[in-house]
């Protein structure tokens with residue numbers, strides 16, 4: 001079945017890649033109402049449509065941005081893959097695959113057909129195809145490096161086309177870097193020796209031929225054309241036409257947007273108390289929030305924990321020095337005119353005009369250079385760039401450090417320096433807790449008293465939980481290694497020193513420092529695996545994404561076809577990966593990767609030699625653009641609505657089904673988290689956050705406490721800040737295009753009015769639809785309307801279905817009043833997206849950003865590809881990552897959603913390091929699904945307790 005699916009995918013994609021032509025961006029001829037047929041007739045019509053689809057040929061990957069695949073398919077294709085339902089909503093801007101057979105819960109499977117399997121295969125394989133087309137388009141059209149290599153990407157170098165270029169002078173270590181001479185100085189730079197054995201502190205030498213890539217302090221990249229960034233600067237006629245001078249750093253007013261569109265509505269404000277709850281953590285407190293039935297609070301903190309590994313605009317918890325700026329609560333749109341807020345209105349809204357904040361750090365704001373290629377002039381970078389003050393690698397840098405200062409906060413156990421320091425806490429079982437930052441520690445004053453970790457900012461109970469958990473996991477690995485060494489001291493550990501590769505390093509010869517570094521590699525890879533195969537499939541809870549995410553890690557072939565996997569891997573690394581042709585190096589590579597999976601690519605090639613740079617580095621692919629996260633990636637991770645105001649606290653030693661207290665998250669801020677953790681223990685917090693649902697990513701769902709948070713580090717009149725408003729301000733400072741252009745740039749259909757935010761698949765009289773319409777009215781009030789001018793072209797990233805350029809009227813008659821949909825902030829836009837694929841906790845706009853960057857994060861990192869080898873990880877390390885712990889693979893009971901699968905990696909980590917949770921976790925399949933939920937049948941989202949949790953009050957709400 002897996003091989004069949006793969007052949008179907010590869011065959012279809014490759015035949016389309018080898019020719020050229022137009023995409024399916026054609027006017028829709030479908031009527032949106034087609035009469036319902038009997039199942040038999042419907043099935044026949046679908047099969048006929050499939051034949052028509054095949055005869056119509058395959059989609060082509062075009063050479064021009066505005067003709068790319070937009071997630072919309074032809075009518076026969078939609079009918080073949082999803083029947084009438086898929087056809088019916090083709091005219092909406094939202095991607096089609098979400099309405100294919102099998103892409104939802106059991107109601108997405110046909111009834112009365114000859115078999116369910118056929119349509120399900122058509123639907124799911126079709127969805128995967130659409131997603132792969134999107135990924136190919138994204139790799140082709142959305143890579144914009146800000147560090148000086150963009151001209152090469154467009155123009156190529158010598159005889160190599162741009163996307164196939166693999167090394168850049170800009171990625172050399174500069175003179176003055178302590179390792180400059182070690183990597184080759186002025187000559188060819190290639191990392192070697194100790195620099196390549198493990199993950200380095202600042203992230204240099206992950207790519208041994210581009211030592212600087214991904215290291216601390218490198219500029220954030222972009223995923224959108226440089227010309228379209230900083231729309232409020234009006235750099236081009238297109239951006240001027242798009243926004244008509246209506247937008248600015250504080251226009252529309254970010255605090256007003258926050259209060260009107262982001263605030264969680266409370267049925268009983270007194271029992272919420274602005275997010276502080278009630279005295280003594282009374283369980284009678286209540287802060288209403290919109291909850292996701294299939295994703296828990298642990299998952300919310302997980303993603304904050306991840307972002308602290310991947311990126312940071314801030315440096316040691318602060319932004320740029322040199323004064324504070326205002327942050328709004330000054331004006332609102334009244335009848336399309338910006339009007340100052342009266343004191344009464346300020347009070348009614350609850351915003352604060354006296355709030356101020358430090359400005360974002362700017363790396364480079366000198367005017368960017370220009371170059372011409374193919375008759376077109378390009379900017380060589382964005383008008384301003386910003387540094388990523390963390391390593392861009394998925395290297396556990398939030399735990400292990402990313403520069404000299406953060407490293408000082410990483411405490412190793414003096415008794416066994418291979419381990420992290422954990423201190424016993426009286427009365428608490430287990431191996432102990434992270435040590436505390438004392439007043440003489442290298443930290444900002446606000447962090448004193450909280451746990452000592454490399455990335456200490458915005459600390460609260462969830463981060464405390466995850467940092468403690470993974471410090472324990474680090475030590476568990478070391479313990480197991482020590483145990484095996486005691487049993488077998490002379491056995492080959494697997495690890496090698498590239499300076500002396502023939503020398504076998506026995507278990508007993510592995511030094512404490514080496515073992516610490518190996519444990520870091522293992523923990524980082526485990527975290528990446530949890531994120532890819534456990535967190536993401538629960539964030540995107542449906543069958544195509546389960547398959548897609550597993551394909552990124554294990555490959556569509558999975559472990560069942562190791563020979564085919566290995567053969568494909570060889571073809572990729574020695575064939576496609578060394579090609580000078582852009583098409584082979586990028587599009588074919590991306591497609592083939594779905595066979596063996598990205599993880600471990602190049603690690604199974606024949607005759608692997610640790611002294612050969614081609615073997616060590618051979619599995620990575622950068623697609624012509626050095627890896628760093630783009631600003632647009634940070635935007636879609638502004639996920640503050642995930643966090644509840646109050647944690648429903650449970651005590652595992654009593655009845656897990658009882659909520660004994662409601663603890664305000666703000667009462668666990670910074671050092672208070674550490675107190676809370678040490679006094680109540682990992683097991684109770686794990687149970688509490690594992691059972692509670694997180695906040696839906698939608699409007700009217702930002703935590704109250706984050707809108708009013710007090711940050712003592714701010715030397716401002718209020719010392720308070722509205723983080724939800726700040727999310728908008730920071731994006732504007734970083735020049736993120738507004739929502740509609742953002743979508744076009746990523747190859748998603750534009751919206752033509754605020755009304756497009758209403759989910760057309762809902763019945764017209766449903767409550768949800770009415771609420772969405774009310775929100776649309778609010779959006780219209782805030783962002784306004786204008787009389788349009790069809791002579792003004794507003795984008796070069798997309799065209800109208802008839803091929804004409806898109807203008808200010810967005811398809812409405814010239815001179816009519818149209819919505820200022822172009823001005824909607826990106827965060828507002830994706831929160832307002834109500835039409836989402838089944839089980840998607842995020843919107844399709846956020847998702848498309850992940851398709852590109854989540855794949856690239858794996859494709860670019862040699863420790864996840866060709867250096868995933870015992871020579872670096874040890875034999876035990878490779879086994880640990882592959883099997884989710886020591887020993888053979890453990891399999892999950894039954895076949896959840898029809899899949900026989902291993903016990904998931906986070907579940908293993910939790911049971912290993914907090915054994916008190918084992919009875920609770922026995923029945924949990926995915927550690928990010930609320931633990932007491934009955935998962936029911938095929939991707940059910942129902943909020944229903946498993947039998948032993950029937951008395952849990954969470955299910956009565």
Ligand code: HEM
Pocket residue numbers: 300301303304307311312313314319458459460634637638639640642643665723726730
């Ligand atoms: C108790 C929970 C949280 C607190 C107190 C908190 C607080 C903050 C603060 C103070 C900032 C810095 C604003 C600035 O000056 O630019 C920030 C930024 C950010 N937060 Fe949170 N946050 C929390 C949870 C989360 C969660 C769950 C996520 C999910 C991913 C998240 C994602 C982000 C991102 C992406 C940024 C921007 C970082 C950057 O620009 O480098 N936060 N948060």
